[in-house]
Amino acid sequence: MSLYPDLKEGTVVVDGIDVRFYDSQRGNGEPPVVLLHGMEGSAEKDFWALFPMLAFTRRVITFDFGLPKDGQDLTLEHCVAQAQAVIEKLAPGSPVALVGYSFGAVVAEATAARKPDLVASLVLIAGWMKTDRHQLVRNGIWRELAQSGSSALSDFNLYSSYSAHYLCARTERDFQEIVEKSRRSSISPVVIKLSDNIDIGAEVQTISAPTLVVGCIHDQIVDVSHSRELFGAIRDSRYVEIEAGHAVVQERPAELFMLIDNFVAAPHATSPGDVYATSTP
Amino acid sequence: MMNSQNVLADNEQLQKEAERVNVAIIGSGFSGTGLAIQLKRSGEESFVVLEREHSLGGTWRDNHYPGAACDVQSHLYSYSFKPKPEWSRVYARQPEILEYLRDCATSEGVDRHMRFDSEVLGAAWIEESNEWLISTANGSYLARVLVTASGHLSDPKYPNIPGIDDFKGAKFHSARWDHDTSLEGKRVGVIGTGASAIQIIPEVAKVAGKLTVFQRSAPYVVPRMDREYSTAEKNMFARLPHTAEKLRRDLFWAGEARFPQRRGIESFISRVEGLALDHLADQIKDPDLRAKLTPDYAIGCKRVLISNEYYPTYLRENVELETQGIERITENAVVMKDGSKHDLDALIVSTGFETSDLPISHRIHGTDGLLLADHWARGEQAYACSTVNGFPNLFIMNGPNSGLGAGSIIFVIESQIDYILGALDYLHQNGYTRMEVTQDAEMDFAAMIDRNAQGTVWLEGGCKSWYVDERNGRLSTIWPDFMSRFRDSNGVFRPEAYEVRSLAEQKV
Ligand SMILES: Cc1cc2nc3c(=O)[nH]c(=O)nc-3n(C[C@H](O)[C@H](O)[C@H](O)COP(=O)(O)OP(=O)(O)OC[C@H]3O[C@@H](n4cnc5c(N)ncnc54)[C@H](O)[C@@H]3O)c2cc1C
Numbered sequence: 036m037s038l039y040p041d042l043k044e045g046t047v048v049v050d051g052i053d054v055r056f057y058d059s060q061r062g063n064g065e066p067p068v069v070l071l072h073g074m075e076g077s078a079e080k081d082f083w084a085l086f087p088m089l090a091f092t093r094r095v096i097t098f099d100f101g102l103p104k105d106g107q108d109l110t111l112e113h114c115v116a117q118a119q120a121v122i123e124k125l126a127p128g129s130p131v132a133l134v135g136y137s138f139g140a141v142v143a144e145a146t147a148a149r150k151p152d153l154v155a156s157l158v159l160i161a162g163w164m165k166t167d168r169h170q171l172v173r174n175g176i177w178r179e180l181a182q183s184g185s186s187a188l189s190d191f192n193l194y195s196s197y198s199a200h201y202l203c204a205r206t207e208r209d210f211q212e213i214v215e216k217s218r219r220s221s222i223s224p225v226v227i228k229l230s231d232n233i234d235i236g237a238e239v240q241t242i243s244a245p246t247l248v249v250g251c252i253h254d255q256i257v258d259v260s261h262s263r264e265l266f267g268a269i270r271d272s273r274y275v276e277i278e279a280g281h282a283v284v285q286e287r288p289a290e291l292f293m294l295i296d297n298f299v300a301a302p303h304a305t306s307p308g309d310v311y312a313t314s315t316p
Numbered sequence: 317m318m319n320s321q322n323v324l325a326d327n328e329q330l331q332k333e334a335e336r337v338n339v340a341i342i343g344s345g346f347s348g349t350g351l352a353i354q355l356k357r358s359g360e361e362s363f364v365v366l367e368r369e370h371s372l373g374g375t376w377r378d379n380h381y382p383g384a385a386c387d388v389q390s391h392l393y394s395y396s397f398k399p400k401p402e403w404s405r406v407y408a409r410q411p412e413i414l415e416y417l418r419d420c421a422t423s424e425g426v427d428r429h430m431r432f433d434s435e436v437l438g439a440a441w442i443e444e445s446n447e448w449l450i451s452t453a454n455g456s457y458l459a460r461v462l463v464t465a466s467g468h469l470s471d472p473k474y475p476n477i478p479g480i481d482d483f484k485g486a487k488f489h490s491a492r493w494d495h496d497t498s499l500e501g502k503r504v505g506v507i508g509t510g511a512s513a514i515q516i517i518p519e520v521a522k523v524a525g526k527l528t529v530f531q532r533s534a535p536y537v538v539p540r541m542d543r544e545y546s547t548a549e550k551n552m553f554a555r556l557p558h559t560a561e562k563l564r565r566d567l568f569w570a571g572e573a574r575f576p577q578r579r580g581i582e583s584f585i586s587r588v589e590g591l592a593l594d595h596l597a598d599q600i601k602d603p604d605l606r607a608k609l610t611p612d613y614a615i616g617c618k619r620v621l622i623s624n625e626y627y628p629t630y631l632r633e634n635v636e637l638e639t640q641g642i643e644r645i646t647e648n649a650v651v652m653k654d655g656s657k658h659d660l661d662a663l664i665v666s667t668g669f670e671t672s673d674l675p676i677s678h679r680i681h682g683t684d685g686l687l688l689a690d691h692w693a694r695g696e697q698a699y700a701c702s703t704v705n706g707f708p709n710l711f712i713m714n715g716p717n718s719g720l721g722a723g724s725i726i727f728v729i730e731s732q733i734d735y736i737l738g739a740l741d742y743l744h745q746n747g748y749t750r751m752e753v754t755q756d757a758e759m760d761f762a763a764m765i766d767r768n769a770q771g772t773v774w775l776e777g778g779c780k781s782w783y784v785d786e787r788n789g790r791l792s793t794i795w796p797d798f799m800s801r802f803r804d805s806n807g808v809f810r811p812e813a814y815e816v817r818s819l820a821e822q823k824v
Binding site for chain 2: 037038039040083084087088091200204206208278287288289290292293297313315316
């Protein structure tokens with residue numbers, strides 16, 4: 036994988052599942068950043084921009100969630116165990132800056148609640164804690180299209196992932212690239228199934244790590260209200276909104292990078308309850 | 317170069333005649349005008365803007381060559397504190413930008429503070445009174461604080477080609493375009509293929525009888541996504557200002573996300589390189605011509621240029637691209653290294669500006685009379701890209717490490733304005749009259765820049781560019797990090813790096 040020069044790659048086996056990890060290795064003495072990717076699949080797809088930006092100053096680790104073999108169900112416990120195994124293998128004994136995006140944010144919440152010793156700070160991007168009706172409708176359409184083998188599936192993903200404004204402002208060339216990317220990527224039905232049934236609100240309230248919650252104003256997959264509630268649920272959290280769709284990692288990677296980089300460098304530089312203002316460059 | 321020490325020799329006489337102000341700003345481009353506006357808005361009335369020319373505008377007053385336009389989108393390449401909803405197009409042309417600057421100055425009332433035809437000939441720090449004595453072509457000034465806003469691309473640089481002075485035909489630099497010389501039907505040569513040249517070349521080709529372009533190194537060129545804004549859009553920006561602010565943020569963050577291109581990240585580089593090389597391949601089919609137009613260094617090492625008209629110009633009958641390298645220039649021709657010769661009626665020099673050795677630094681004398689240029693003999697550096705040890709109460713705008721590889725200089729300028737206002741406020745609040753950055757702070761800052769510069773394309777991309785100081789190999793003109801980091805690091809005044817005192821303390 037070409038995330039970063041001199042990337043170390045390897046595999047850990049968790050519950051009999053292969054989990055592929057990627058490690059930029061060199062750091063600055065601060066806790067390494069561990070990035071947890073979203074529903075659509077792979078660390079590289081979500082973090083091709085964010086990973087190198089962060090790796091200029093700090094050690095960055097990420098991995099691809101492994102799925103159970105033979106169509107068995109994926110559980111949140113599987114995912115938390117994978118995050119724990121990667122952290123304990125690559126950064127044993129020292130807590131990390133855990134950054135979860137979308138479905139990865141749900142895993143990050145559960146990890147921070149259940150394994151507080153692993154987490155020095157927490158960033159939750161476009162995450163949620165209890166699946167709502169809006170998400171179920173979306174998952175239903177997705178299932179319908181996937182089962183019927185419809186070619187509209189990738190367009191549906193693209194349509195719901197990106198903000199309208201972002202898509203319309205692309206050049207023809209950039210838009211075609213987004214379309215191609217969307218055709219190549221896929222979500223596993225077991226991930227959709229797990230995402231139907233997330234309900235960890237009680238656990239989330241126990242999170243003690245300093246947390247930054249990032250909501251996306253134009254998110255059509257995980258409505259921004261979920262992030263606002265996470266901000267309400269986590270005691271030591273601050274909040275910021277980005278003008279992007281769910282695909283914030285593609286639409287505004289540099290803004291996301293600056294927020295993460297500044298926060299993990301000094302999680303307590305801002306106070307619990309702070310809401311970041313949108314600055315005009 | 318004028319000897320500034322002589323200019324200041326009769327110090328006492330100058331001081332007697334001098335007009336006293338709190339702040340003197342040298343230059344009336346985007347930097348000087350922007351600072352003046354924000355100073356005035358902060359309530360300061362005692363300041364002057366000293367400008368050597370007859371009117372304001374800097375870059376946009378001087379670069380009126382055919383085709384002149386900005387290459388950062390106008391909604392970003394304008395002050396955030398003076399938004400203009402009516403920008404006519406994505407990339408405004410020179411007259412519209414100059415008009416914008418003039419409107420800003422008059423609507424904010426800073427035009428009254430501008431002193432034209434007042435070239436600063438020398439400035440000297442007066443320790444006894446904690447002031448700068450400034451001598452201009454039109455009177456002298458005493459100022460508590462001096463700001464150089466004299467530009468980084470304002471003094472034309474001419475190539476060192478044997479015989480260039482012998483050329484008898486019309487000859488001028490692109491930043492000093494001679495509109496009285498008609499190029500209609502003439503044999504015209506253009507030396508250079510940088511940002512200005514690629515705007516000029518398509519325009520000159522339309523009128524010249526024969527155009528020869530002398531290229532030393534081919535630039536990367538990507539499509540220019542330019543268009544006019546509709547009336548509906550302009551009214552929308554005016555009626556709903558947050559839509560224009562959102563556009564500005566979209567443009568800013570898109571530029572910010574390009575930075576990993578400069579840090580050797582393959583996935584970023586291959587995208588922009590593909591964009592540029594496909595653009596070339598789309599527009600130029602002839603393999604020989606395409607080869608000549610293909611750059612031989614890593615993308616981003618020099619500015620990535622944007623144009624849709626540049627490449628097709630070489631498909632015209634009357635245009636020739638010459639890449640052999642110039643041997644010398646005669647009264648009426650350019651002679652190439654291979655002995656071939658191009659007879660010319662007019663020669664347009666578009667070879668950039670004096671950047672590594674800032675001309676204003678040869679006119680500023682700090683404590684003990686030290687000349688800024690001598691202090692910088694081994695290369696330019698400044699703490700927070702703004703202040704220099706040995707030069708109290710002096711701020712430099714758009715100086716060392718303040719350029720950008722991709723992005724709007726206005727972002728840098730506004731950060732520096734905030735820094736200067738913060739410092740002025742600090743002096744005022746505490747009754748201090750003298751502040752000087754410590755040598756340690758300046759050296760640490762320079763070391764930080766050097767560390768960040770390692771591994772960037774500017775040092776490792778295999779090209780010769782104005783970003784690197786030839787004297788020491790340091791990256792001295794460009795900011796080697798995200799733009800946001802410029803603002804974090806250099807946009808907020810922090811007193812810790814300074815030694816400060818008041819005049820009263822000094823006398824005891
Ligand atoms: C053709 C061209 C296109 C550009 N396009 C872009 C773009 O699209 N985006 C971008 O970000 N940047 C662009 N730039 C860079 C541009 O220089 C800056 O964006 C910006 O205009 C610099 O403003 P400034 O006020 O710092 O300097 P300047 O505009 O150069 O102004 C300096 C002023 O100081 C005056 N001065 C100098 N010395 C003295 C003295 N001794 N005494 C008195 N007055 C003095 C000069 O006459 C001048 O008026 C472009 C540059 C050029 C040349």
